[in-house]
Amino acid sequence: MFDDLRDLYQEVIFDHNRNPRNFRIMDDANRRVDGFNPLCGDKLTLFLKIDDSHVIQDASFQGSGCAISTASVSLMTEIIKGKTEDEAEALFTQFHEMTTGKTEDINLEAIGKLAVLAGVREYPARVKCATLAWHTLDAAIKNQQEAVSTE
Amino acid sequence: MSIFPIEQIRADFPILGETIRNKPLVYLDNAASCQKPQAVIDSIVHTYSHEYANIHRGVHTLSVRATDKFEAAREKVRAFINAASHKEIIFVRGATEAVNLVAQSYGKSQLKAGDEIVISAMEHHANIVPWQMLCQQIGAVLKVAPMNQNGELLFDEFALLLNDKTKLVAITHMSNALGTINPVEKIIAAAHAKHIPVLLDGAQAIPHMPVDVQALDCDFYVFSGHKLYGPSGTGVLYGKQALLEAMPPYQGGGDMIRTVTFAESTYAGLPHKFEAGTPAIAEIIGLGAAIDYITSIGMENVAAYEAELLAYATEQAQQIKGLNIIGQAAEKGGILSFTLDHIHPHDIGTMLDSLGIAIRAGHHCAMPVMDFYGVPATARASFAMYNTRQEIDILMQGVQSLIEVFG
Numbered sequence: 001m002f003d004d005l006r007d008l009y010q011e012v013i014f015d016h017n018r019n020p021r022n023f024r025i026m027d028d029a030n031r032r033v034d035g036f037n038p039l040c041g042d043k044l045t046l047f048l049k050i051d052d053s054h055v056i057q058d059a060s061f062q063g064s065g066c067a068i069s070t071a072s073v074s075l076m077t078e079i080i081k082g083k084t085e086d087e088a089e090a091l092f093t094q095f096h097e098m099t100t101g102k103t104e105d106i107n108l109e110a111i112g113k114l115a116v117l118a119g120v121r122e123y124p125a126r127v128k129c130a131t132l133a134w135h136t137l138d139a140a141i142k143n144q145q146e147a148v149s150t151e
Numbered sequence: 152m153s154i155f156p157i158e159q160i161r162a163d164f165p166i167l168g169e170t171i172r173n174k175p176l177v178y179l180d181n182a183a184s185c186q187k188p189q190a191v192i193d194s195i196v197h198t199y200s201h202e203y204a205n206i207h208r209g210v211h212t213l214s215v216r217a218t219d220k221f222e223a224a225r226e227k228v229r230a231f232i233n234a235a236s237h238k239e240i241i242f243v244r245g246a247t248e249a250v251n252l253v254a255q256s257y258g259k260s261q262l263k264a265g266d267e268i269v270i271s272a273m274e275h276h277a278n279i280v281p282w283q284m285l286c287q288q289i290g291a292v293l294k295v296a297p298m299n300q301n302g303e304l305l306f307d308e309f310a311l312l313l314n315d316k317t318k319l320v321a322i323t324h325m326s327n328a329l330g331t332i333n334p335v336e337k338i339i340a341a342a343h344a345k346h347i348p349v350l351l352d353g354a355q356a357i358p359h360m361p362v363d364v365q366a367l368d369c370d371f372y373v374f375s376g377h378k379l380y381g382p383s384g385t386g387v388l389y390g391k392q393a394l395l396e397a398m399p400p401y402q403g404g405g406d407m408i409r410t411v412t413f414a415e416s417t418y419a420g421l422p423h424k425f426e427a428g429t430p431a432i433a434e435i436i437g438l439g440a441a442i443d444y445i446t447s448i449g450m451e452n453v454a455a456y457e458a459e460l461l462a463y464a465t466e467q468a469q470q471i472k473g474l475n476i477i478g479q480a481a482e483k484g485g486i487l488s489f490t491l492d493h494i495h496p497h498d499i500g501t502m503l504d505s506l507g508i509a510i511r512a513g514h515h516c517a518m519p520v521m522d523f524y525g526v527p528a529t530a531r532a533s534f535a536m537y538n539t540r541q542e543i544d545i546l547m548q549g550v551q552s553l554i555e556v557f558g
Contacts, residue, residue, distance in 0.1 A: 001549075002502055002505055002506075002556055004172055004505045005502060005505045009498075014556075014558070018558070040512070040513055040527070041527035064495075064527055066495035066498045067495060067557075068497075
């Protein structure tokens, strides 16, 4: 019945929505930023533990959102663990270009599993669901204290 | 009631023939904005083709024609809500502007620090924020009458809020997020017993039920044209003449003056005092056409038909496991707000869209209502006179299927 949506709602997305990874409060986090999408009311809190050599040792999140935003933040926390801040920012750039349709070529090697979210570029109303997590990460890496808003 | 001419009505709305993602459109987002009948579309085309010029200005023929049609639309609005005089009908951009007008003109001139304004827990942001802005400007205090879990106003608690300091009650006639129809007659009686004027936000009520402002005895009534099958950019402020006379202008400019010198200006009489600048001329004439159209069907008939649709939709929705109806007031208009266990409203919205079904998913500009129910958002199907039981079946099948897909 929902054949048209197969590109958007891939099985990986349902899986992460049902069982979000790294869905926990991190007591010893040294970065904590709230992300908010005022259009839909989605809220998330991102926790990071970044060591002295700028490597993301741990990432987790709390919050509620749609399947796209939940899967996006869940996948993100998986992929950024062990990456340096610069590597994570580079991923953000690639992810942003992929989801906003700025580039047709997806660097699968770099972006890996995140490619399952490429389908949102056909749904302009849903792009922000996918990118909220990454804007929040960007703020956390830059050590901004203020909550992030998609608007 | 004679048989409701649903097939004819549907044929009158060309957009209902559209396909969305290769499916026939099922338009259930009427609380956000209604579609337009051919008569309204034709009216706009006719105005721009034959009768368009600026109004209230020229001596030339086209200006006279446009002015006559514009003022005829005012008379149609007057008759539609049974106002006592055309002077009580102020054209604005929408219900939002009408509330802002009352807040800034009536509120700023009549209220002072420490005075209280009473609203309800189920208001749209348009009937919250303008009052908050006024309160910040003059030091007035906003009081919120609570509601119960069904989304019904707690009338006794509302009445307790009315005191010597209360200078205005501003309350929705029908909630956009919940569908609740408020007991406005009782509300007005209680307020008037204490000489407190009442503004009703009729943005949702106006397309669904007959409204008689004299019978209601409300002091202000506001609504938007685009929710009444009319063009966007149109709205109406009804106000009792004595109140409007005493209020200062909201905006200054052309059309609202009697004389202007650099020393001072004097203002035009009602209704023009509140209509600075060139209005949405063709659109307001189009609103007149929308009122002609809906009047030809009859508001009583529309209300009865939509009540049946809502009852059917509610009954069907109650049979879906995991579906929670948000807003179960005994008195409700054609709005079915709901959540699904473990499925976010935005996902519901996108999945239904792929089936050609347009609903609203979000906070419906009523974030305090979402907070009250502890949800970030709801999915909302809202009905108009052109919707059918068959469309409700398509909606419910879609909801069932997406529950299965999400597992």
